[in-house]
Amino acid sequence: MALHALAWVASDDRLGPRLLALTGLDASTLRARAGSAEILGATLDFLAAHEADFIACAEAIGTEPARLASARGMLGQ
Template structure:
């Protein structure tokens, strides 16, 4: 099943970010690797650089990429595709 039909990349990455934030292990790792804090993330979640950080974070660790893609019902490549 490919849920990316008609969904733009930003929306998909926002959904991936929501999944990351909901998982304590992923959230802590994402915040540590990006240097973002919770307040900054809340304020800038839809910014292009934050969304690129989500894509890079997932592309940098295949098990997380595969798990988030499965949770969202998309192909892993959809989360790493460049706009």
């Protein structure tokens, strides 16, 4: 689920570049580390910082916002 959220963010013309800017990663590093708990957790934290984006992502990937929030908890800190 978190990987789907990352793909959704990365494909968005507004959110993708912002995620890269805030994490300090470049696109190739993000792709290489996309499956890591650190990157997935950072992506969900990024989305959670703006409720409208978080909800839009949940809808786009076909899940409930609560399940997406739960996924963040499962990834750890």
